[in-house]
Amino acid sequence: MSWVSTFYGSSIGKKTIVAVTGAIMVLFLIGHMLGNLQVFAGPGTATEPAKLDEYAELLRFEIGILWAIRVALITTVVLHIITVVKLRAENSAARGQNYAVRHYQRANAFSRSMFWGGLALFAYIVYHILHLTAGVAHANLFEHGHVYANVIRSFQQPLIAGVYVVATVCLYFHLFHGVVSLFQTLGVSHPRHLQAVEKFGHALAAIIVIGFASVPIGVLLGVVK
Amino acid sequence: MNLTLRVWRQKGPQDKGGFVDYPAKDVSPDSSFLEMLDRVNEELESRGEEPIAFDHDCREGICGMCSMMINGYPHGLEKGTTACQLHMRHFSDGQTITIEPWRVKPFPIVRDLITDRTAFDRIIQAGGYVSVNTGSAPEANMIPISKEIADAAFDVAACIGCGACAASCPNGSAMLFVSAKVTHLNGLPQGEPELLERTRRMVEQMDAEGFGNCSNHRECEVACPKEIQMRNISKMNRDFIRSSVLSRVFGTNGKS
Numbered sequence: 001m002s003w004v005s006t007f008y009g010s011s012i013g014k015k016t017i018v019a020v021t022g023a024i025m026v027l028f029l030i031g032h033m034l035g036n037l038q039v040f041a042g043p044g045t046a047t048e049p050a051k052l053d054e055y056a057e058l059l060r061f062e063i064g065i066l067w068a069i070r071v072a073l074i075t076t077v078v079l080h081i082i083t084v085v086k087l088r089a090e091n092s093a094a095r096g097q098n099y100a101v102r103h104y105q106r107a108n109a110f111s112r113s114m115f116w117g118g119l120a121l122f123a124y125i126v127y128h129i130l131h132l133t134a135g136v137a138h139a140n141l142f143e144h145g146h147v148y149a150n151v152i153r154s155f156q157q158p159l160i161a162g163v164y165v166v167a168t169v170c171l172y173f174h175l176f177h178g179v180v181s182l183f184q185t186l187g188v189s190h191p192r193h194l195q196a197v198e199k200f201g202h203a204l205a206a207i208i209v210i211g212f213a214s215v216p217i218g219v220l221l222g223v224v225k
Numbered sequence: 226m227n228l229t230l231r232v233w234r235q236k237g238p239q240d241k242g243g244f245v246d247y248p249a250k251d252v253s254p255d256s257s258f259l260e261m262l263d264r265v266n267e268e269l270e271s272r273g274e275e276p277i278a279f280d281h282d283c284r285e286g287i288c289g290m291c292s293m294m295i296n297g298y299p300h301g302l303e304k305g306t307t308a309c310q311l312h313m314r315h316f317s318d319g320q321t322i323t324i325e326p327w328r329v330k331p332f333p334i335v336r337d338l339i340t341d342r343t344a345f346d347r348i349i350q351a352g353g354y355v356s357v358n359t360g361s362a363p364e365a366n367m368i369p370i371s372k373e374i375a376d377a378a379f380d381v382a383a384c385i386g387c388g389a390c391a392a393s394c395p396n397g398s399a400m401l402f403v404s405a406k407v408t409h410l411n412g413l414p415q416g417e418p419e420l421l422e423r424t425r426r427m428v429e430q431m432d433a434e435g436f437g438n439c440s441n442h443r444e445c446e447v448a449c450p451k452e453i454q455m456r457n458i459s460k461m462n463r464d465f466i467r468s469s470v471l472s473r474v475f476g477t478n479g480k481s
């Protein structure tokens with residue numbers, strides 16, 4: 001298995017790991033976003049629980065499997081971050097002194113915000129888990145097992161809803177450059193498809209982000225109560 | 226036209242270096258950038274000062290020696306042009322032009338605008354060749370090569386190894402150069418047999434030289450005077466994964 005460490009030690013090996021872990025997270029995000037949308041099915045009735053609560057219950061059907069998935073996801077996130085930090089350290093070591101005059105022509109807000117934007121997203125994820133999974137960030141607004149009520153109560157606070165919306169904007173930047181880069185890194189990109197891949201990147205990022213942002217915005221506007 | 230040059234002067238690898246301003250008077254718009262520098266140097270010499278050291282050889286855009294950052298652009302702003310092929314008509318009278326050497330760690334500055342780019346030579350030595358049995362010259366048309374494959378190989382063979390890709394990269398990555406050399410040979414029937422070894426060795430050497438990692442800023446693609454495309458990096462990634470993962474796991478040549 002020494003090829004594993006050789007591969008991970010190489011530039012392209014690390015880039016591949018970042019791409020693959022990124023792809024896993026994109027798939028997770030799609031599922032997570034679709035699950036969230038059930039908030040719009042409403043609070044349920046006296047006899048029937050909210051769709052969102054039912055769904056949350058469904059995810060917990062087997063606590064062992066839930067935890068296996070959680071551990072896999074955490075490993076993915078940690079691997080993604082550790083690898084990126086390594087790559088970035090190598091990049092700064094490779095750069096010489098800064099140019100006195102330098103005009104970038106293609107590097108843009110998307111490509112240049114990957115590192116700090118990514119770290120901001122990580123901070124947000126930690127907060128998000130403390131908030132709506134563990135229920136410790138805003139303990140007064142949280143009741144275990146009542147996902148729907150927790151979401152509504154939290155997002156009625158403009159500050160909390162605001163943090164979530166800002167996070168989705170960060171996510172858009174990260175996802176767009178990430179998705180396009182993924183194809184390039186895994187060796188499936190071609191200039192003939194570059195425009196299509198970029199459109200796909202924007203579209204996928206937009207769908208995921210709108211899906212996520214619709215929940216705090218919807219609650220704030222009183223669409224769901 | 227009259228210009229002001231802000232030139233990076235550095236006596237040697239250990240010297241700290243700094244900018245010095247020089248006037249460039251009566252510059253002909255028809256002269257090339259290097260000819261303009263030649264005239265400034267003649268004046269410096271006539272005054273007994275040390276001329277500005279810069280690299281050059283062919284002066285026709287094919288050797289890749291004339292590496293310099295001109296006003297914040299590698300080889301200047303003109304698309305697909307080396308510094309030696311850049312003409313002064315692209316500048317305007319009274320302009321200040323800042324000239325700097327490539328700034329990337331694996332290319333240490335030798336003096337003024339001259340950097341040591343032997344890191345690229347070592348990458349080529351690691352695998353940028355095809356092994357051929359010696360003997361009498363083979364029949365020229367013995368190995369038929371289709372037009373598309375020949376064209377693609379020619380496109381990347383245009384790389385002159387000037388280093389603009391690494392110098393322009395915010396990450397100090399030389400992947401455009403290495404990918405051009407790798408895909409040039411990997412795509413041809415003569416180079417195919419050594420594809421796995423070549424890709425792995427050249428990437429390993431690139432890493433050992435201390436170059437950074439591509440994160441798709443796409444700066445190299447616009448900086449490249451030969452307009453080499455980043456699709457080659459994608460192809461190199463594919464060949465590298467084939468070489469270091471698929472061939473290990475499946476024990477084949479990684480093809481299936």
Ligand code: FES
Nearest residue numbers: 284288289291309
């Ligand atoms: S001097 Fe040869 S490419 Fe410019």
